[in-house]
Amino acid sequence: MGHKVVCLDCKKSFSQGTDFNDRKEANCPDCGKQMALLPHRFRPPKKSEEKKWETVKFLIDNGFYYQHIYETVTKTINGFTKYENLVPYPDNIRDAKEFVERYKNQARK
CATH class of the missing domain: 2.20.28 (Rubrerythrin, domain 2)
Structure with missing residues (x-):
């Protein structure tokens, strides 16, 4: 690893x-x-899986480098950030477009 x-x-x-x-x-x-x-x-993906590689490229181009993405991000009173519900990465371009739009606040700049 x-x-x-x-x-x-x-x-x-x-x-x-x-x-x-x-x-x-x-x-x-x-x-x-x-x-x-x-x-x-x-x-x-396997080298022959063109559509999956297209999805990977789209995600990376939009700031999603396979870092952890969370459904819920809340702040506690102590100033610590609380993360809940880890979201899986999509494996097709249609779902990737929705993923990017939904979690754009967690993308790397």
Whole structure:
């Protein structure tokens, strides 16, 4: 379990180990473009699953790098943030569009 670097053009991913203090940006060994850095929970589709890769690219382009997304985010009196109901990532473009619109406040900037 470690973070992954993913080339969205070549549809390849590589594990980068578990040292999160040593995160590296990487270029794809095939096309040379910069790869996306994603957490260990990302499970890449098979290279032949074009529609799923399209969905992954759409989500990343909209700031969803497979970080945890929550249905309910509330603040307590103490100033601590309380998160509830972890939301699964969609695996098709139609659901991804709805997901992006619904959770856009949790997207990475």
